[in-house]
Amino acid sequence: MTELEKGPLGLRSGRGARERILGASQQLFPDQGINCTGVDQLCAVAGVSKRTLYQHFAGKDELVAEYLRRFDPDVLPEVFDRTDLAPRERLLAVFDIHSPLCPFIGAAVEIQDAGHPARIFARDYKKAFATRLAETAREAGANDPEWLGEQLALLLDGASARSRVLNADTFTVAAAIAVVLIDNAIPIAVLPTPPIASGLSPK
Structure with a gap:
């Protein structure tokens, strides 16, 4: 089968x-939301038949789960893996x-089904994200890195949801709150007292 081979109804069904x-x-x-998007519309936009869609995904549930996986499979490496910060x-x-609404929250x-593969993936992602925050907080010297990571x-989740409801940027305020939380959680390093030169008295 070639990449652009015609499938049922003349639609493309290749790789x-x-x-x-x-x-x-x-x-x-x-x-338009997950529930308001039907398989027929997905197929029309993708230019494939239903048969082709079901050849690649067992159903819409599996497609939704894979849709979420594509957003951030490695949990924000462009921030957490930076060595220049x-x-x-x-x-x-x-x-x-950030995005106006976190797709995992959406x-x-x-x-509603807690056992839905997308719900399970969203839950696992949120746990992994908090873990990465905690690991970074530990590197920064936080007294209780797990607690700071959860905070x-x-x-972040609250700012994402509020941003969507108000249709306004709430992350600037969230970042200011984060500074306070981080400063309270990470002790300020005590700088050593510089040595006094011989024969000189401190002023």
Whole structure:
């Protein structure tokens, strides 16, 4: 089968079909929601037949889960894996990279079934994100890194949800709150007293 081989109804069903289906989900789910997006519409935008969609995904549930995996599979490496920033700076940099509504929160709100693969993935992602925050907080010398990581994770999620409700940027305020939390959690290093030169008395 070639990449652009014609499938049922003259639609393309080759190796690029999976990526087109995922591309359609990334276009439609954020704009109109998961529940309001049907398989027919996904197929129309992707240019594939239903048969092709079900060849690549067992159903819409599996597609939704893969849609979420594509957002951030390695949990924000562009921040957490940076070596040019100190740990404290990485904690604050998290607030500079955000979307109006976290897709994982959106999926959890729309999908009521706690056993849905997308809900399970969203839960696991949120735990992994808090863990990465805690690991970075530990590098920065926080007294209780797990607690600081959970605080920052909750602050980010709250800012994301409030941003969507108000249709306004709330991350600037969240970042200011994060500074206070981080400063309270990470003790200020005591600088050593400089030696006094022989024969001189301090002023």
